[in-house]
Amino acid sequence: xxxxxxxTDDRAEMLARIGVPSVDDLFADIPAAQRAHELPRxxxxxxxxEVERALSRLAAKNVPAGSVPFFVGAGAYRHHVPAxxxxxxxxxxxLTSYTxxxxxxxxxxxxxxxxxxxxxxxxxxxxVANASMYDGSTAAAxxxxxxxxxxxxxxxxxxxxxxxxxxxxxETVSRYAADEVVALAPVPKxxxxxxxxxxxxxxCVVVQSPDVFGNIVDLKPIAEAAHKAGAxxxxxxxxxxxxxxxxxxxxxxxxxxxxxxxxxxNALNFGGPYVGLFATRQKFVRQMPGRLAxxxxxxxxxxxxxxxxxxxxxxxxxxxxxxNICTNSGLCALAFTIHMSLxxxxxxxxxxxxxxxxxCDLADRLAAVPGVSVLNDTFFNEFTLRVPxxxxxxxxxxAAKGILGGVPYSRLAPKSGLDDLILVAATETxxxxxxxxxxxxxxxxx
Numbered sequence: 001x002x003x004x005x006x007x008t009d010d011r012a013e014m015l016a017r018i019g020v021p022s023v024d025d026l027f028a029d030i031p032a033a034q035r036a037h038e039l040p041r042x043x044x045x046x047x048x049x050e051v052e053r054a055l056s057r058l059a060a061k062n063v064p065a066g067s068v069p070f071f072v073g074a075g076a077y078r079h080h081v082p083a084x085x086x087x088x089x090x091x092x093x094x095l096t097s098y099t100x101x102x103x104x105x106x107x108x109x110x111x112x113x114x115x116x117x118x119x120x121x122x123x124x125x126x127x128v129a130n131a132s133m134y135d136g137s138t139a140a141a142x143x144x145x146x147x148x149x150x151x152x153x154x155x156x157x158x159x160x161x162x163x164x165x166x167x168x169x170x171e172t173v174s175r176y177a178a179d180e181v182v183a184l185a186p187v188p189k190x191x192x193x194x195x196x197x198x199x200x201x202x203x204c205v206v207v208q209s210p211d212v213f214g215n216i217v218d219l220k221p222i223a224e225a226a227h228k229a230g231a232x233x234x235x236x237x238x239x240x241x242x243x244x245x246x247x248x249x250x251x252x253x254x255x256x257x258x259x260x261x262x263x264x265x266n267a268l269n270f271g272g273p274y275v276g277l278f279a280t281r282q283k284f285v286r287q288m289p290g291r292l293a294x295x296x297x298x299x300x301x302x303x304x305x306x307x308x309x310x311x312x313x314x315x316x317x318x319x320x321x322x323x324n325i326c327t328n329s330g331l332c333a334l335a336f337t338i339h340m341s342l343x344x345x346x347x348x349x350x351x352x353x354x355x356x357x358x359x360c361d362l363a364d365r366l367a368a369v370p371g372v373s374v375l376n377d378t379f380f381n382e383f384t385l386r387v388p389x390x391x392x393x394x395x396x397x398x399a400a401k402g403i404l405g406g407v408p409y410s411r412l413a414p415k416s417g418l419d420d421l422i423l424v425a426a427t428e429t430x431x432x433x434x435x436x437x438x439x440x441x442x443x444x445x446x
Contacts, residue, residue, distance in 0.1 A: 063404065065268055069434035071362070073382045073425025074212065074407040075136070075163050075238040076271070077263045079351075080429055085265050085338045089331055097330070103307040109330065110305035113293040116337040123243050123340075124235075124257040125250025126279035130290035132333040133276030133325060136260030137169040140206065140236050142278065142289045142323055143258040144170050147204035147232045148179060149287045149322070155201045157231075159194050160184035161211035163238055164412040170206070186413070188384055188421060189375045190215030195225040202229060204256075208236040209246070212412070213423065214379040216246060223253025232256060240264050240277065241427075242380040244352030256280045265339030266332050275332035285309065289323030351428060355381035358426040358435070365439035366424070371446055375421075382425040384409070388446060391422045397445035403438050 006014075011023070020026060027035060046054065065078050072078070089095065093108060100106035113131040120129035133139040144156045156174065158167055158181060167183055174181045184197060190213065198205055205226045209217035223233040235249035237259035249257045261275040262268075280288050286309070294308030343351060359381040366385060367374045375384040387394050391408035398405035406424040410416065426435065 062270075063399070065404070066429075068402045068404055069430065069437050070404045071406050071424050071426060071430065071434075071438060072404050073239070074412060074423045075165065075260065076268055076274075077239055077241070077381075077425060077427055078268055078429050079241065079263050079427050081265060081267055081335075081339060082342055084342065085335050088338050089335050094331065094334055099330070100307065103305075107305055110293045110307070112334050112337055113291075113330070114295055114305050115341075116333045117293060119337060119340050120261075120277050120279055123240070123248065124254075124259075124277070124279040125248030125252075126254070126257055127250075127282040128285050128288070128292070129277070129279035130288055131293050132261075132329050132336075133278050133290055134329060135262075135272070135274040135276045136236070136238055136258065137163070137166045137276075138325070139258035139260075139276030139278045140166045140234070141170045141173040142325070143234045143236075143256045144179075144204055144206065145173065145177070146256060146280070146284070146287050146289060146322065147234060150232060150284055151203040151230065153201060153203035153231075154178075155180040155182065155203055157194070157197055157202045157205045158183040159205070159207045159211070159217075160186040160192050161188075161190070161213055161215065161217075162206060162208045162236060163212040164416075166208070166236060166238075186213070186416060186418065188213045188409075188418060190217070190377065194222060198225050198229050198231060200229055202226070202231040204232045204234050206234045206236060208238070209249070210237070210239060210242055210380045210382060212238075213384040213409075213421075214376050214382040216378045216380065219249060219252035219254060223255075227253070234258060239380065239382065241348070241352050241355055244348040245356060246380065250279070255284065261332070261336045264343075265335035265337070273329060273332055275329040275336055287322060290325055352380075354428040355426070358428065358430050359383060361432070362424065362426040362430070362435045362438065365435055366442060369439060369443045369446065372442065381427055382423060385422040385424050386420055387422060387442075388420070390419050392419070394442070394445060395422060398438075398441055401441045401445065403441045405438060405442065 070078055097109050100109050103110055117129040117131060148154055171181050184192060184194060205222060207217055207219060207222055209219060211217055219235055226233045232255035233253060234256045235254035240261050240263045257279045259277045261277045266275060291307055292309035294306050296304055296306050298304045363374045363383050366372055371388045373386045375386055392410055395405050395408050406422040409421040409423055410419045
């Protein structure tokens with residue numbers, strides 16, 4: 001066969017060489033219940049036109065974010081991305097470029113990575129940033145591993161209001177590294193006492209602000225307590241636009257900042273790809289994962305760019321690597337950089353103010369609905385709604401009325417017992433009519 005060139009004898013020889021009796025033995029680590037034991041119920045062959053029609057029918061069952069009033073957030077936010085961003089990243093010089101294994105001939109790639117790092121460092125208030133990571137959750141997990149290397153300790157303390165997906169990612173990475181993770185219980189109204197849980201065994205304290213419920217957290221006293229115990233403060237964020245208004249984590253004492261950059265330059269895209277942001281203090285730079293692009297001059301004194309730091313498995317011996325990350329989400333990082341360049345400092349602040357104003361207006365409208373309460377005292381563009389009954393049922397009823405009203409917290413943390421909470425986000429893309437429609441629909445379904 002053209003697309004399956006190996007014969008039965010070829011496969012038998014390969015299995016014999018690696019010392020396993022069958023292909024199934026290669027999947028022994030996957031629980032039997034999670035494996036497919038038969039082919040999916042799909043036609044074995046279709047023409048190209050038939051496939052297009054079938055997939056189009058499937059796609060039509062989705063409700064695109066831009067087609068209805070949209071208030072979904074919880075770590076993935078709908079913002080306006082200027083057409084110029086997509087136009088520029090699709091230029092062949094950018095679209096076809098790959099990891100700069102020969103950096104001296106990849107000056108364009110290195111330059112935009114350098115600009116990206118500069119923007120992230122300024123945005124987070126840190127001294128140095130890397131050339132991006134997969135996404136926010138894996139960046140947070142890498143931050144924990146980095147803290148272990150710096151402090152020579154192996155226990156991470158996670159705030160209860162950390163996004164459950166970020167917590168799960170950290171726990172997964174830590175489990176296979178035999179590291180300890182202590183995760184506190186969530187406190188939806190904010191004000192969790194994480195300081196009381198810090199002890200001399202902690203390598204790091206991981207705190208999200210705005211947290212998963214939308215509360216803005218004062219990191220300064222937490223940083224002070226962490227440092228007093230010899231631990232590092234890892235500040236996490238899921239909404240990069242919030243840094244246009246909120247004091248940056250670096251100015252609040254954070255040692256490592258990890259977060260998601262999707263909000264700037266990158267559309268939702270049904271779940272990815274996203275771009276992880278990672279920044280730290282200069283003194284910790286050699287323990288930072290990923291790559292670092294730097295500025296220099298060549299033999300003739302001309303400005304140029306180099307890979308200053310490449311402590312990945314592809315570049316050095318595995319035991320000396322700070323990360324096994326194999327890509328830097330380069331195109332997504334470029335989209336972030338272009339959008340941020342178009343906004344500038346003034347534009348980012350203006351965008352952040354528009355987000356906050358939209359969320360305040362929506363919170364006031366929804367709080368006026370009988371039986372509904374907003375839990376937050378402070379928030380940026382996302383807040384938590386408490387509704388009568390199950391939040392998941394309310395969200396489904398809203399969807400039936402053409403309103404994508406948010407994310408039930410129980411969907412992120414099914415065993416939390418917080419079944420009456422909805423995480424609601426309002427960005428610059430929500431109009432006054434959208435917000436009025438949400439309030440009217442919520443009143444109806446309740």
